[in-house]
Amino acid sequence: MSKIKNHLDKKIWAYIDKLFSGVGATQQLFELKEELAVNIREKTADYRARGMDEEQALKEAIISMGDLSGLVDDMRQLGQDTAKQAVYSTMTARISTAGIVAGALLILFGVFVTAMQYLMGSSGVEVTGSAIFIVAGGALLTYSVLTRETSKRYAMNKIRAALYGISTGMLLFGFFTAAVTHFAVEEPFVPVASLMVFFLPGFGLLLFLLLTETGRRKQV
C-alpha cells in the first residue's frame, strides 16, 4: 500500500478508521480494512465514470455497501479473543521463524567459512568469495524478520518484505563483489565500479521502500 495517498484515499481511510474505531486490533481487522478501502475506491471510480463528482461518488459508494455493523461486531469479537489470533498467525509465524533461523545460520556459516579460508592462508579471492553466504543470509533474514507479526507490529506483506530482502541483498552483494574484485583485478577503480552497480539500485530501492512505509504499529 502506497503512502502517497491522494485526497480521496484520505477520506476513504478516515471513514473506515471511524467505522472500526475502538475495535481491538487484529491481523484480520488490518486486512479487512484494506480490503474495504480498495473496494470503496474502485466503486467510487465506477460512479465517477458515470458522471458523478468525487464527493457524491464516494458518498454513494459508501451508502451502497450496505450495513457494515455486522462486520464491525465480528471484528470486535475477534479483537477480544486473543486465542483465535494466535491460531491465525501460527502458520506465518512458523515460516518466518524458519527463515530467521536459516538466515542467521547462513550468515554464521559465511563468517566461519571466510575465517577458515583466511586462516588457511587462501587467496584473497577465496576468502572474500566465501562471504557470499553472508549476502544470501542477510537477504533471507531481512525478509523473515519483516514478515513476522509481533505484539507491537503487524507482519509486513510478503511482496514488500521481499523487496526489502532484495535491496539488502543488493547492498551486501555490492560490498561482496567489491571485495572479490579488489583481489581479483589489478585496476583499483574496478571494485568501486562493481560496488556502485549493485549498491546504487539497492540503495535506491531501500530509500523508496522506507519513504513509502505505512504504519504497521498496533494500536494499544
Next chain:
Amino acid sequence: MKAIISTDLIRGHTGTIILNVLRQGDSYGYEIYKKIIELSGNQYELKEATLYSAFRRLEQDGYIVSYWGDETQGGRRKYYRITAKGREFYEQTKKDWDFAKDILDKLIKGGLG
C-alpha cells in the same frame, strides 16, 4: 436496481452464490459483487456488507482461501479461490437446491385435490 428478493429468501444461499462465482475463476471482493449483479441479469444486488461476512464464514469453513494480489498502484486486492472442499459443497448444495425448488413450488402453488 431494485432488490426484489427478500433477505430471508436469499440469506441461506449467499455462500452458494459466491462459490458459483469462484468456481469459474479467482476473484476479489468488488469484482465478485459486480459478477453477482451480472449473474442476476442486473436484477439483484448482494450488498458488500453481506458479501464480506460471507467470505469470512466460507473461509472459516474451508470452502475458500484468500491471497493478496500484487497490485502496486493503490491498495492491494484480496483474492479468493475455491477449494476442493468448496467445490464438493457447491455440487451438493446445487443438488439439494434442485430438489427443494420442486418441493417448494408444489408446497406454495399446489392445489389439494
